[in-house]
């Protein structure tokens with residue numbers, strides 16, 4: 001990534017999350033609007049690059 005942006009993320013159930021550092025390991029992510037959510041708060045957006053880490057159990 002050209003601008004070296006860092007993605008901080010605390011979603012520890014995601015396979016791309018570096019749990020201890022609370023960082024996303026992807027170079028870029030896709031953020032999309034949550035359908036029919038008009039709260040004017042952060043819950044209107046979500047990470048669409050999320051993948052469940054099935055090694056969590």
Ligand code: SF4
Pocket residue numbers: 007008009010011014015016017018023024025026029047048049050051
């Ligand atoms: S893909 Fe999305 S949810 Fe998963 S670690 Fe990265 S920013 Fe977080």
